Every structure is written in C-alpha cells, then in structure tokens.
Amino acid sequence: MKCMNHPEREAEGACVYCGKLFCSDCLVDADGKFYCKADVGRVLKEVKEEAAATKTANPNIVINNANTNVNTNTAGGTGYPYKSKLAAALLCFLLGVFGAHRFYVGKIGTGILWLLTGGLFGVGALVDFIVILIGGFRDKANMPLK
Ligand SMILES: [Zn+2]
Numbered sequence: 001m002k003c004m005n006h007p008e009r010e011a012e013g014a015c016v017y018c019g020k021l022f023c024s025d026c027l028v029d030a031d032g033k034f035y036c037k038a039d040v041g042r043v044l045k046e047v048k049e050e051a052a053a054t055k056t057a058n059p060n061i062v063i064n065n066a067n068t069n070v071n072t073n074t075a076g077g078t079g080y081p082y083k084s085k086l087a088a089a090l091l092c093f094l095l096g097v098f099g100a101h102r103f104y105v106g107k108i109g110t111g112i113l114w115l116l117t118g119g120l121f122g123v124g125a126l127v128d129f130i131v132i133l134i135g136g137f138r139d140k141a142n143m144p145l146k
C-alpha cells in the first residue's frame with residue numbers, strides 16, 4: 001500500500017480519523033494515535049471544544065452544589081443536630097422558670113437570665129412555652145426545632 005499523498009512511498013499506517021493510509025511523514029502521532037496532517041487539526045479542535053464544553057458545564061455543577069447546601073440547611077437534611085421540640089416544650093413546662101429549655105437549645109446567656117429572674121418572673125417562660133408550641137422557637141444557631 002502506498003501513501004495517499006506520496007504515491008512513491010510506502011504507507012506506514014492509517015489515519016484513525018479518515019482511515020486512509022499515509023507514510024510516516026504524513027502521519028502525526030497524537031496521544032498514541034496516528035492522524036493524517038489534514039485531520040489532526042480538526043481532531044485537536046474537537047478536543048478543545050470538548051474541554052470548553054466541560055469548562056462551561058462546571059459552573060453549573062458548582063451552582064447545583066450550592067443549591068443542595070442551601071436546601072439541606074433550610075429543609076433540614078443531613079447533619080444538623082436539630083433540637084427536639086417536644087423536649088424543649090417539656091423542659092419549658094416543667095423547668096421553664098429556670099431557663100432549662102433555653103439551656104437545652106444552647107441559648108446559655110438567656111438561660112442564665114431566665115434562671116436568675118425565674119423565667120422573667122414567669123412571663124418569659126410562659127411566652128417561650130407558647131412560642132415552642134406554635135413552632136416559632138429557635139436554637140442558638142437560629143434553626144427551628146424538630
Ligand atoms: Zn485522516
């Protein structure tokens with residue numbers, strides 16, 4: 001078999017792109033594959049376009065990740081140690097004047113205040129109990145109870 005470009009020369013191999021036979025001068029070795037010189041530019045351009053497409057796809061993946069994180073934070077997915085609404089309600093009902101429910105959700109400062117003032121003279125403990133029941137009570141990270 002002869003080279004497609006050089007009828008006087010023996011072909012050394014075939015272009016993997018067009019399948020035609022070429023001599024060693026006409027073949028270009030790219031990533032261990034042989035291309036003819038006419039095709040190697042085209043193939044490299046395709047590789048570049050593929051890389052560009054991957055680049056543009058990456059920001060989407062990042063955005064998706066960000067969305068997932070937001071979702072887990074608000075919708076309560078993996079990991080967050082949610083405090084129990086029932087436990088907070090019971091602690092508030094039984095020991096609310098000592099601020100036990102505030103200690104329980106990590107609100108140490110106001111817990112001590114409740115402890116010293118008898119749950120703001122009972123009023124704070126009562127308000128907290130109602131707020132816990134209607135689902136408005138938050139822990140120290142401002143996360144809802146479960
Ligand atoms: Zn070719």
Ligand SMILES: [Zn+2]
Binds near residue numbers: 003022023026
């Ligand atoms: Zn040739």
